[in-house]
Amino acid sequence: MTRVISYTRFSSARQAKGDSYRRQTEMAMKWCRDNGHVLDTELTLEDLGVSGYSGANVKKGALAVLQEMLAMGQIESGTILLIEAFDRLTRMNIMQAYGLIFGLINSGLVIVTVTDGKVWNSKTMNNLTDFMMSLVLLYRGHEESARKSDLLRKTFNRHRNTGSQQAFGVAPGWLYREEKSQVWVVIEELAESVRKVFEMSAQGYGSKAIAKRANEENWPIPTRKTKASSEHWHAQMPGQMLRNRSVLGEHEHRIRTHDAQQYHWKGLSTGMVIPDYYPQIVSDELWHRARASIDTRMVEKRRDTQYYNIWSGLMYCGLCGAPIQRRSDKNWHSKGQHFCSDKLAGVTACPSSSIVTTDFPLLCDIYSYASTELGTVSGEQYVARAAELEVFIKDKAREASRLTIAIAKTNSSIEVLSRKLLEVEEAMRHAQDELREVQQEAAICDGNATFDESFIEDVFTFLYVPDSLEAKDKRAALHLKLCRLIDHIFLYPYDAAAVKWKNQNVLMWVKLNDKQLPSRSDPTAKFHKPPKPRPPKPHPYYEAGMRFELVPPEPKIRAPFKRREKSYRESVVPDDVLDSLDNIEDGTS
Incomplete structure (x- = not known):
């Protein structure tokens, strides 16, 4: 019996709350029932919250794994790959998209788009009508993403240039607001934990010592709550706060595209630092005392x-x-x-x-x-x-x-x-x-x-x-x-x-x-x-x-502990990536 596998993808985490995942999986199961096949559930190919426009799924996602398995001969020729539509596979430009499609088909895969039941293999791709249809579908998917990217970029630029905070909803854990149109409000209990960190640093304590004191005295943790949030203070947490200029009320807009985040998880700096963006919870004097103590x-x-x-x-x-x-x-x-x-x-x-x-x-x-x-x-x-x-x-x-x-x-x-x-x-x-x-x-x-x-x-x-x-x-x-x-x-x-x-x-x-x-x-x-x-x-x-007759030796100064610079270093980014930033997906924050 011919092996049938499926590939599921959507671009953002927000789509996980919608109907996209259920719809794609149910359509794959229905196609198998209607055509007398059994879906292989042991091989799960899912790129959830991964961009097809930037090619992230091709470079490091499940689709990259599929290509590697094909190259190693782990998937037999004639295997059917079910996708909802071509835009689930990729939204890259025509040249890149066709390179991917032809690569999969030449490796022996048969691609089926379950939305229209169309089969794409070496035979159909040699048919001029089918070839032109695939060209139109791939072009339409890319242009749709490019249009959305352009709209998002313009929206972010407009809010950034006017100083609006509505488009940028993420803030430090010691702040909250009910709606994006409202001002940020300080959670004093959490802000007090941050101030204690700075006070102890100014007294001469290091990050580990501060974290230990915080755990012993049960200080509230002033970071955003996520699935990966720690339930206690870890050794790096105070150090991260001591470098975070948000405590002074500053905010730096950053480009958080896939390409930019390849170089740093924070994305690419725009160089635009906005003072008084958030409520200031640590005085300038305390900030400089703490930083001077660290240095x-x-x-x-x-x-x-x-x-x-x-x-x-x-x-x-x-x-x-x-x-x-x-x-x-x-x-x-x-x-x-x-x-x-x-x-x-x-x-x-x-x-x-x-x-x-x-x-x-x-x-x-x-x-x-x-x-x-x-x-x-x-x-x-x-x-x-x-x-x-x-x-x-x-x-x-x-x-x-x-x-x-x-x-x-x-x-x-x-x-x-x-x-x-x-x-x-x-x-x-x-x-x-x-x-x-x-x-x-x-x-x-x-x-x-x-x-x-x-x-x-x-x-x-x-x-x-x-x-x-x-x-x-x-x-x-x-x-x-x-x-x-x-x-x-x-x-x-x-x-x-x-x-x-x-x-x-x-x-x-x-x-x-x-x-x-x-x-x-x-x-x-x-x-x-x-x-x-x-x-x-x-x-x-x-x-x-x-008697000034003794000169001490040169001190053998051990290399001091230098924390890797957490801020994004633009100098390491290739010019072609920087030049393409105006044409890539998502936006800034």
């Missing part, structure tokens, strides 16, 4: 979830330049050890050192230097403001780059894009001027310390306290402050540490405590004995550093 701590992946390692990403071995790793031990006086990472890898024999012999003298000298040389509490505000401005300038530079590419690649809206580019460049210039002023003010301010006395006292109180949220917050805040002020610290165990400050060429040398047994150094130890009188141990590295 400040762009170091290797943190494994210390309790933030005990306040020197993370800053400390390097003074002997070989490798990063210093910390192994905590809360139950012993030493609180753990600092290890050269190259020693752990078996590359060097650099010595380790006790954490307590490093942390306290180093923090005290940093506090003392910051008190007299690095400015005031207002100086700390200058440092934070400078970090915020640097993030703002980077954002504007990226936006200017996108606009420049969009102007070069588009044939429309050049005047609008050019005007926007001038605005972005002007904002960037103002920010650069303010940054210079802030840096000058920070250089001349005096008075109280950047690390004020109450702050440093709190740090020493909470430095090693386990299982305390307050202590964890203090350590995270301290790490962020250190990252904003210090470039590198070079450690010479039980001898010295050299601190390289940001924007300064002079090293600050710190003498570290000598190595002692816990029973000697800790008066509360059970078998405490006062240390025996002995001459002070020499500190050759410290002395050489103070």
